[in-house]
Amino acid sequence: MSTLQLPARRYSATTVRGGLGPKANCTLEICPVEFSVYGYRPRLPPTSPSLSCIYAAAVHIYLGARWKQWWFTSCMIIGAVNAIIGYIGRVLMYYSPFDFAAFVLQITTQFALQTGRDTTPQIFYYINISYDLFSLIVQAAGGGLSTSTKGQSQTGVNLALVGLAFQV
Secondary structure, X not given: OOOEEOOOOOOOOOEEOOOOXXXXXXXOOOOOXXXXXXXXXXXHHHHHHHHHHXXXXXXXXXXXXXXXXXXXXXXXXXXXXXXXXXXXXXXXXXXXXXXXXXXXXHHHHHHHHHHOOOOOHHHXXXXXXXXXXXXXXXXXXXXXXXXXXXXXXXXXXXXXXXXXHHHX
């Protein structure tokens, strides 16, 4: 990792290993927030309401138990817990934007269930972009099919909905 030279007048350290990675030695006291993983400090107020996934999980537990939909309920609870863990990572990054473990916690929660192993950050780009492209192609095919049949066939609408559901 390259060494960054910082002006001695503003920072208590004259050299910093950088704000990225598990071996970074930046803190808010010695590095500008632009050296952080995101280049900014995540805001706490927009992130805090996102923790309402806790309430969504509670509602799904209640409804799943009431209607005995165990598979759907378990999938929704796993997804909600996964989202909660990711938002906890984001809240931790508010307090320490240079905390690489909090960044990894936030980013990898969406892929932890899919991969089941440690992955490199580059794989996230490939997975996300591939999923988005596939879902957009399915949505476009559904829209084209629906348009070509002039609304007479439900197949195009269903195909577009499948693409949208896959993207979400």
